[in-house]
Amino acid sequence: MSATPSTTTNMVTPVADAVVHTSPHLSTAAKAIVQIGDKPGRHWVGDGFPVHGMFGYNHGAAARSPFLMMDYAAPTTFAPNSGHPRGVGGHPHRGFETVTIVYDGEVEHRDSTGAGGVIGKGDVQWMTAGAGIIHEEFHSEAYSRRGGLFEMVQLWVNLPAKDKMTPAHYQSITAGQIPVVTLGQGGVRVIAGEFDGHTGPARTHTPMNAWDVRLPAGQTASLPQPDGWTTLLLVQAGTVQVNGREVTEGRLVTLSREGSGLTLEAAADARVLLMAGEPIDEPVAGYGPFVMNTREEIQQAILDFNSGRFGGMH
Numbered sequence: 001m002s003a004t005p006s007t008t009t010n011m012v013t014p015v016a017d018a019v020v021h022t023s024p025h026l027s028t029a030a031k032a033i034v035q036i037g038d039k040p041g042r043h044w045v046g047d048g049f050p051v052h053g054m055f056g057y058n059h060g061a062a063a064r065s066p067f068l069m070m071d072y073a074a075p076t077t078f079a080p081n082s083g084h085p086r087g088v089g090g091h092p093h094r095g096f097e098t099v100t101i102v103y104d105g106e107v108e109h110r111d112s113t114g115a116g117g118v119i120g121k122g123d124v125q126w127m128t129a130g131a132g133i134i135h136e137e138f139h140s141e142a143y144s145r146r147g148g149l150f151e152m153v154q155l156w157v158n159l160p161a162k163d164k165m166t167p168a169h170y171q172s173i174t175a176g177q178i179p180v181v182t183l184g185q186g187g188v189r190v191i192a193g194e195f196d197g198h199t200g201p202a203r204t205h206t207p208m209n210a211w212d213v214r215l216p217a218g219q220t221a222s223l224p225q226p227d228g229w230t231t232l233l234l235v236q237a238g239t240v241q242v243n244g245r246e247v248t249e250g251r252l253v254t255l256s257r258e259g260s261g262l263t264l265e266a267a268a269d270a271r272v273l274l275m276a277g278e279p280i281d282e283p284v285a286g287y288g289p290f291v292m293n294t295r296e297e298i299q300q301a302i303l304d305f306n307s308g309r310f311g312g313m314h
Helices: 142-147 295-307
Strands: 033-037 040-046 049-057 067-078 086-095 096-104 107-111 116-119 125-126 133-139 147-160 168-172 180-183 186-190 208-215 219-223 231-236 239-242 245-248 254-256 263-266 270-277 285-287 290-292
Touching: 033 245, 067 096, 067 231, 096 295, 116 125, 116 168, 133 142, 142 147, 142 245, 147 270, 208 219, 208 263, 231 239, 231 245, 239 270, 285 295
Parallel strands: none
Antiparallel strands: 033 254, 040 049, 049 067, 067 147, 086 133, 096 125, 096 147, 107 116, 107 133, 125 168, 180 186, 186 208, 208 270, 219 263, 231 254, 231 270, 239 245, 239 263, 285 290
C-alpha cells in the first residue's frame, strides 16, 4: 500500500550506522523504553484506507531494522457503498515484504502474478514483493455493500540483500491457522515466531516475532524478547504499563535492543501488536515503494518498473 513512484518521497541515502548483528538469546535484564511515539495525524491511502503513519524508513531505519514502515488504519466506520469499492489501484513494490493484518472489515487484493483473494477479520496477508510486483487493494464487494467497522495494520518488513530479488509470492494466512496461546482471560495470537511452544504460520526471511496480544484490565503478562533484537509495541486499545511505564491507546513504543525482559500490565482492557526481530546489518536505500541497499539498485528498480518488467494488472 503506497503511492506510485511519481508521488513518493525523496530518495533516502544508504544508512551509514547499520546495526551489528547479535546472536539472539534471553538475558535477565529488562528492555528499556527508548521512545513512546504519539499517533500522528491521519491521511488517506487511495480512498479506502485512512491511516496513521506510525513510522517510515526515511528516519531511524537502522534503529527499527528489520521493520521499515507501519500504517495503522485505526477503527473507522464506513457507510454502505453500492458504487465502486474504495481502495487503492495498482502500485509496485520491490525489495521487502508487506504484512497486512485485518482486525475488522475485509480487503480484496489482486496482483500482476494473477493471484488475488480476500483478507477477512483476523486474517493476515504476508506478501513478499521481492524482485517486483504490482498489486491493488480495495474493500471487498461484500464489505462495501454492508459497510461497518474497519481496522487494519500494514507493516513493511525489510529483506536481506540476498533475498531482495526473490520471486514475488504470497502467504495467505487465515485466522483459523494462527495459534492462540491463552494467558488467563487474555491471549497471544502467534502470527510469526514462537511463544510458549507455539509457532506462528508465517515463514520469514530473518528471525522475528509478530504477536497480537489481548489482556483484560488488571492482568499482567511476561513476553520476553531476545537480547539484541528490535522490539516495537503498537497499543491499539486500552492502557498498559510497559515495564512499569504507562502507555495509552494509539502510541508506539520502541524498546532497547539490550536486555530481554518485557512485562505488560493492562490498566484497562488492552490490545497490543508486538513486533520484534533480529536487525539486518545492511544499508537501506529507498524511494517510495522500492527499498534496496544502494541508489543504483533503486534506479534499476525504477527503470524495470517503467519498462514493464514488473508485469501488469489483467
